[in-house]
Amino acid sequence: MKVYGHPLSINVQKVMWLIEELDLSIALEEVDIRHSHRDAQAIAERCPMQQTPVLEDGPNSVWESHTILRYLVACYGNKMWYPDCAFQRSCYERWMDWCLSSFQPVIKRALFSSASDHPHAMSSQAMSSQAMSSQAMSSRDMPSREKALEQCRYHLERIDEVLAEQKYLASDRITLADIAIGSLIHSLHNEASLTLPPNISRWYQQLADLPGYQRWIMQAESTLPA
Structure with a gap:
């Protein structure tokens, strides 16, 4: 798994903070979609809105920061992070x-x-x-x-x-x-x-x-x- 984004983005920061709280081994792939055409193309292939962060989990791409937060706790969190109720x-x-x-x-x-x-x-x-x-x-x-x-x-x-x-x-x-x-x-x-x-x-x-x-x-x- 990896996260595409820039470490100065508040929405990327949210995701990376949660990843550390969950003790997951997910690397941040730093991209600059404002200045790099190659980075912008890579994100466009994974997110139709061409925005970061994007979480790549195997064949699945998940975008929108709060959706990524929900996805991570649903898939990899314990009951404290994702209660049954x-x-x-x-x-x-x-x-x-x-x-x-x-x-x-x-x-x-x-x-x-x-x-x-x-x-x-x-x-x-x-x-x-x-x-x-x-x-x-x-x-x-x-x-x-x-x-x-x-x-x-x-x-x-x-x-x-x-x-x-x-x-x-x-x-x-x-x-x-x-x-x-x-x-x-x-x-x-x-x-x-x-x-x-x-x-x-x-x-x-x-x-x-x-x-x-x-x-x-x-x-x-x-x-x-x-």
Whole structure:
């Protein structure tokens, strides 16, 4: 098995972190579909959307990061990661869906909107999320950025309320909810315009103690929005 993607992509980081938590031997095949025609062709053969990450498991190609997360725990996880009860699975799956539909797009607007206005510049050099959010914003970006930051604060308050009642997002054990959303929290932790609420700070420190989180999330030189 292998994963195709770039280590600076937040969606690739999620997948690689989970792989380490599951103690699987799956290598990351680094590709740069923005600059390499050969890499772009290789991904197009495996994903009709021509996006990464893509998991190659024998003859099967699985794409979309959260689908890959679900596939990995269904095939290779224990009952902690993939419980038999459909309702128990829904407890983390709802967070995963909310992350993609609501939380991650807001973070992208708050931290990466200047880079997304200039996609060629973003792909030509690695920029830290803090630098992008605090230095690269032009004056015309600020109103939309401030609105996105306010939405981030609102979402963080809701997450903090949940974490006041339990150790992790979906239960008292780590689940895919923590993989999906926890992958994003490091960038917010480094954002000068935001302060993580106390329960999220405690949760973040729990994640920061995990070797997989340190390797794939915290030690990345920078993070791109997708």
